[in-house]
Amino acid sequence: MSDRNERITLTIDGVEISGESGMTLIEAADAAGIYIPRLCHHPDLPPTGHCRVCTVTVNGGNGAACTRPVADGMVVENDTERLNTLRRNLIEMTFVEGNHYCPECEVSGDCELQAVAYRLGMTAPHYPALNPEREIDGSHPDVFIDRNRCILCGRCVRASALIDGKSIFGYKYRGIHKAVAVVVTDRLGETEIEATDKAVSVCPTQCLRVKRRGFRTPLGSRRFDREPIGIPERE
Amino acid sequence: MVQEQEALIERIVHDLGPDGTHVMDVARAVSKRFGYIPNSAIPTIARHLQLSPVEVRDMITFYGHLSTDPLGTTVVRLCNAVVENMMGAGEVAAAFERETGIRFGETTSDGEISLRYTACMGLSDQAPSALINDVPFTGIHPELVQEIVRGIRAGLNLTTLPGSGVRHNLKKPGEIIFRRSMEHGAAIDKLLGVSREEALEEIKRSGMRGAGGAGFPAGKKWELCKNASGDKHYVICNADEGEPGTFKDRVLLAYNAHQVFEGMTIAAYVVGATEGIVYLRDEYDYLRGHLERVLEERREKGVLGDTIRSYQKFSFDIRIEVGAGSYVVGEESALIESLEGKRAAPRERPPFPVQRGYLSQPTIVSNVETFTSAAAVIERGAEWFRSFGTDKSPGTKLLSVSGDVQQPGVYEIEYGTTIRTVLHLVGARNAQAVQIGGASGRCLSSGGFERRIAFEDVPTGGSFIVFGPGRDVLEYMRQFIEFFAEESCGWCTPCRVGTTLLSRFMDRLVAGEATRGDLDRAIEMCDTIRNASRCGLGITAPNPLLTSLESMPELYERRLSAESYAPQFDLGAELRAGAAAANRPAPQGM
Amino acid sequence: MAKSIVATGHFTGCFGCHMSLLDIDERILELVELVEFDKSPINDKKEFDRPVDIGIIEGGVSNEENVEVLRAFRANCRILVAIGACALTGGVPAMRNTVPLRECLEEAFVTGPTVVDGMIPNDPELPILLERVHPCRDLVKIDYEIPGCPPSADALWEALSALLEGREPVLSYEQLKYD
Structure with a gap:
């Protein structure tokens, strides 16, 4: 990797910010206090560019801010009507791809998908619902997956491999059938996952979640009930 | 079988070296030997190649020709790409189903034959075509299918069966x-x-x-x-x-x-x-x-x-x-x-x-x-x-010509040649439209036939599909978009979900159910897919819709529903399902 | 100034959105000065008999009766506002969408643990179910959407007052919720 010492400057929506070479655009924006909406990115994990919600226009072309390295003199558009429409469309696609029933969901108010949708002003997903049949795996004593809410952000895949050192999660299949794989048998109970694993704590929709924690924080007083989602803290 | 698997994997890894880059070789070898890759082999492959099992599984489940489910001894992969369908792949498929007694996607109960569809396999000039195990079959017609299936059942060498072999063309x-x-x-x-x-x-x-x-x-x-x-x-x-x-x-x-x-x-x-x-x-x-x-x-x-x-x-x-x-x-x-x-x-x-x-x-x-x-x-x-080609596009270009032409095959032309010249060369009279550059390319109607094959005008990777008069071009555009949905790797949301939604829109469009408002929304979705996708597949996936709409808007005019707003689902079918579940007659005329 | 004519309707849901509408409390006195209700469960008026300015509907579309009534709302209302999760997404009733309809009915009426001598209801008086529960927009054009389960009284008040004043409703962060 290139070293991080070289100071560079770039503009985001006309505001000049400084960064260091080797940073990604989203890192530079975060450091400057400029929020670029995102879903799959997590500050403790390497970026992978799955959700494309952080799409920005860089020197006239589009790209994901989470993976784009900064360069001196970059001209970036971020908070524009065109990009926010595109992002809202992506969020709507994400909603109809899975089964996201906020009214009954135990993590409503504490869900990054919902929070980004709120922040972008989505009233409802406008694409036809795909209503896929998804499984719930409760085979592990402490951790479960409700795949209805999985958005294929890959945070669990990265965290399990790179931080937990367990490589429990991966992918299987392709296209709309692509799904998170749990080793070979798709049963959490047959893995070495623990409730304290990073993989369990990074899920944006908490479809991978520790058991017996639901409703500890009542609806209405959760993270995103009153305050919009913003730049995440590094752990 | 487990021991045999282990031995086979060990031998291949011994030959190639215990290196994760060889997982495709190992997977292909296991697949060739057993007809599929049993889940039980995955941890073994992983151990020998110093990978995690979930990585091996990821790779295997991705590719269309690898399977973790048992397949028949003989796998018929019939190509259902656009040109193949134009040339009668549908009738050939029906004949295979008739002869084997199973549907595509299934395996005969004796484990002898599996029927699968596959995307374009580079035989459009000799369509309909199929790969039966590793053997290419070309110019298949329904009457040939009975003989092919009998030959498979009799255990004959596939290369001796009628239809096997490829002409270079x-x-x-x-x-x-x-x-x-x-x-x-x-x-x-x-x-x-x-x-x-x-x-x-x-x-x-x-x-x-x-x-x-x-x-x-x-x-x-x-x-x-x-x-x-x-x-x-x-x-x-x-x-x-x-x-x-x-x-x-x-x-x-x-x-x-x-x-x-x-x-x-x-x-x-x-x-x-x-x-x-x-x-x-x-x-x-x-x-x-x-x-x-x-x-x-x-x-x-x-x-x-x-x-x-x-x-x-x-x-x-x-x-x-x-x-x-x-x-x-x-x-x-x-x-x-x-x-x-x-x-x-x-x-x-x-x-x-x-x-x-x-x-x-x-x-x-x-x-x-x-x-x-x-x-x-x-x-x-x-x-x-x-000295060949144009200033900006020097040299020559190979075109793969197929569809409604007298002489399908490969043509080496100079860059700068007009589409009309190519049409003349290949024997395509009264072409309605040409799909240049394949699904990701563009659809041009006669208004664009004076354009030139060149990077500065109409660039192409070489696919040149001619749609003759009377062909339902929108149906083929629908199939192209369905193809993208099937081939999307699934990495990013706009391509993974967007191509699926676009494919559903095209279904409704071709069925005459889409309204102008639906089309406008589909175009907006195309914009999102193109501008947010991670790679060329997503970026070009809306092209069949966008380029045909540009060159032949009248096809859309004719196909759009006259209603100002149409149901986004098949109301009649849903009511029939509901009536059937309650064992009652379906309501009429809703 | 002539009062605006308002109709309200409900499809498949829990009626919670109408309850939330009543939660506007004393503002209801302001509202009756501005509007007159046509077809609505509030006044129990069953049929449309004049053009309506604003139709407010809650609930998803799950059966043939919903289809018919929703179409009547669209035909009779100049502006149609869908409120609540069910009208906007199918909501909780749409959770059955991932299970085949027959299986749902069998579980509920035949094989469920509390069922004795069950059968799938087939009285001709009952509307026939759709295979899936749909948001209203899947069937008719919707002009405005107010999400929430239910939308808060403040969100509904904002929507109503905006439309009566002839402006676009603007929901604050607290008012735009899906739960």
Whole structure:
């Protein structure tokens, strides 16, 4: 990797910010206090560019801010009507791809998908619902997956491999059938996952979640009930 | 079986080395031996290759021709690409279902035969076609199916069955790519006393551009790779032509593989590579033996291997790797991922492969045709090369011509040739429209036939599909978009979900159910898919809709529902289902 | 100034959105000065008999009766406002969408643990179910959407007052909720 010492400057929506070479655009924006909406990115994990919600226009072309390295003199558009429409469309696609029933969901108010949708002003997903049949795996004593809410952000895949050192999660299949794989048998109970694993704590929709924690924080007083989602803290 | 699996895996790994990049070889071998890759083999493969089981599973479940579910002893993969459907693949499919008593997607109860559909496999000039195990069948018609199925059941050698075999079908050789006179090493000999820089200059002066369709200047690509620092440099030949309607590389590899390898060798000289790889699509596995023989011959003649000609310091060898059924692997960074033993998900760019490619080293990935032209440039010189084609698109282009034409096959034409000239050449009268560049290309109607095949006008990777009068062009556009949905790697949301939603829209459009408002919303969705997708697949996936709408808006006018707002679902069918569940008559006229 | 004519309707849901509408409390006195109700469960008026300015509907579309009534709302209302999760997404009733309809009915009426001598209801008086529960927009054009389960009284008040004043409703962060 290139070293991080070289100071560079770039503009985001006309505001000049400084960064260091080797940073990604989203890192530079975060450091400057400029929020670029995102879903799959997590500050403790390497970026992978799955959700494309952080799409920005860089020197006239589009790209994901989470993976784009900064360069001196970059001209970036971020908070524009065109990009926010595109992002809202992506969020709507994400909603109809899975089964996201906020009214009954135990993590409503504490869900990054919902929070980004709120922040972008989505009233409802406008694409036809795909209503896929998804499984719930409760085979592990402490951790479960409700795949209805999985958005294929890959945070669990990265965290399990790179931080937990367990490589429990991966992918299987392709296209709309692509799904998170749990080793070979798709049963959490047959893995070495623990409730304290990073993989369990990074899920944006908490479809991978520790058991017996639901409703500890009542609806209405959760993270995103009153305050919009913003730049995440590094752990 | 478990012991046999273990032994087989151990043997292959012993031969190749315990290296994760070989997972495709191991998976293909297990698949060939057992007909599928049992889940029980996954941890074994992982252990031997020092991978995690979930990585091995990821790779195996990605590719269309690998399966973790048992398949029949004989697998019939019938191609259901657009041209095949135009030429009667539907009737052939019905005949296979009739003869076997099963549906596509199923396996006979005795485990003998599985029926599967597959995407375009490079035989559109001889459609309908199928791969039965590894054997290509062409020009299949329903009457032939009974004989084929009987032959399979009787255990006959598949190559003896009617319909087996491929015609090469080179219709018009040109001056550069199919010039048969090139001697082995004729271009390499020109390098004697020529520095790497001088050779690069020659390529740059020729103005040659990548033949895959994007048209990146070849000299620029080589230069970037040459100047990139790395422990090793690689030259990769992309022989995974998966664009529907293309088959030129099949013909090129069959007729003129020497010149392909010659071009790769020159590229290796320029960028300083010692290792070259041909990534051959699984659908062309039947060409592998021939290619291996050509490589061996070149080694014997001293134009490949440890010491090439008298260059004491120049050694370069080429190996062939075979894929396992995927369209997106034709994208250069996806191809590299596949070579590294992973799912063929395109990489984020930058960095580009010329900077960080195969095994993170500087890598050239180029089209089969590009290497062939490069050899000609070095042999005959840039000036000579530039005497063909146009100023911005020098040289010649191979077209794979199929559809409603009298003479389907491969044509080498000069860049700058008009579409009308090509139509005349191939015997296509009264063409309604031409799909140029395959599903990801563009659909042009007669208003665009004066346009030219050239990067500055209509660029193409080479697929040229003609739709005659009376063809339902929108139905084929629907099939193209369905193809993208099936081939999306699934990495990013706009492509994974967007192509599926767009495919559903096209279903409704073709059924006459979509309104103008629905079309407007679909166009907005196209904008999101194009601008947010991670790679070329998503970026070009809306093209069938957008380009046909531009060239033939009247087709849409006729197809749109007159209603101002139409249900987004099949109301009649849903009510029938509800009535059936309650054992009541379905309501009428809702 | 002539009062605006308002109709309200409900499809498949829990009626919670109408309850939330009543939660506007004393503002209801302001509202009756501005509007007159046509077809609505509030006044128990069953049929449309004049053009309506604003139709407010809650609930998803799950059966043939919903289809018919929703179409009547669209035909009779100049502006149609869908409120609540069910009208906007199918909501909780749409959770059955991932299970085949027959299986749902069998579980509920035949094989469920509390069922004795069950049968799938087939009285001709009952509307026939759709295979899936749909948001209203899947069937008719919707002009405005107010999400929430239910939308808060403040959100509904904002929507109503905006439309009566002839402007676009603007929901604050607290008012735009899906739960």
